Amino acid sequence: MDEMMQTQALYRDDAYAAATPATVIESSEAGVLLDRSVFYPRAGGQPGDTGTLVWEGGAMPVADTVKASDGSPLHVPAPGAPLPPPGTTVEARIDWTxxxxxxxxxxxxxxxxAAMPGIYATGNQIGAEKSRLDFDLPEPPTKEWVTEKLNELIAGDHPIGERWITEAELDANPGLVRTLSVQPPRGAGQVRLVRIGPExxxxxLQPCGGTHVRRTGEIGRVEVLKMESKGKQNRRIHIVLAEDTP
Known part of the structure; x- marks a missing residue:
């Protein structure tokens, strides 16, 4: 793919953009590349978006979104789905829910x-129904304590924003990185920081390329389902949205 034709990743500027008109650059059973997209490609433990590409006379269900070789969102068609030809104008719509x-x-x-300042994540997986975080901590608190602390932070309705720093600034502040398994993407010269709370x-405050809500109050109540041991010091915590619990 021509570097000059790299997809404009609209989700980086507005995580709430659920649809956009776009033009097809390349199209195959492996995936469809667009000149602009609201679809988040699978990365950093966050799944790729699903949704639909709609054009005059056709529609392609998007079963997954992954990264193309240049990092652009590659919209993976559902098996047997029709493909929009290059040059086609489509409406790209994510499954917003x-x-x-x-x-x-x-x-x-x-x-x-934030609830457990001493932890460093060793793995994570975000899901629509359940999410988990693996972390390195020999003496973790109880799941009841973590549930209460998380909901206190959520109820604080803290604003969420972002800013960019240089890779050199990140190297000078290694404490910003809270993950041991996934390192911030490098090579572009800048790293995106996601901030919860006032500047x-x-x-x-930590590097992250994923999508987030605008305020913590938007999350709603959460519940820690269980905390389990995954090694000498490694722990795994499972979280669900409280609305999904009986």
């Missing part, structure tokens, strides 16, 4: 780092 749940869950995992006194 699923994406918004991912945003709520992803922000909750950031709040876990002068953030509740949490």
């Amino acid at each position: 699923r994406r918004h749940r991912h945003m709520r869950m992803h922000t909750t995992l950031h709040l876990l780092c 002068d006194a953030p509740v949490d």
Whole structure:
């Protein structure tokens, strides 16, 4: 794919953009590349978006979104789905309900780092129904304590924003990285920081390329289902949105 034709990733500027007109650049059974997209490609533990590409006389269900070789969103068609030819104008529509749940869950995992300041994530998986965070901590608190602390932070309705720093600034502040398994993407010269809380006194601040809600209050109540041991010091915590519990 021509570097000059790299997809404009609209989700980076507005995680709430659920649809956009776009032009097909390349199209095959492996996936469809667009000149612009609201679809988030699978990365950093956050699943790729699903949805639909609609054009005059046709529609292609998007079963997954992954990264193309240049990092652009590659819209993977459902098996047997019709493909829009290159040059076609389409309406790219994500499954907003699923994406918004991912945003709520992803922000909750950031709040876990705020709830337990000493932890470093060793793995994570965000899901619409359930999410998990693996972390390195020999003596973790109880799941009841974590549930209460998370909901206190959520109820604080803290604003969420972002800013960009250089890779050199990140190297000078290694404490910003709270993950041991996934490192911030490098090579572009800049790294995106996601901030929860005010700029002068953030509740949490760490590199992240995923999508998040605008305020913590939008998450709603959450519940820690269980906490289990996954090694000598590694622990795994499972989280659901409280609305999904009986």
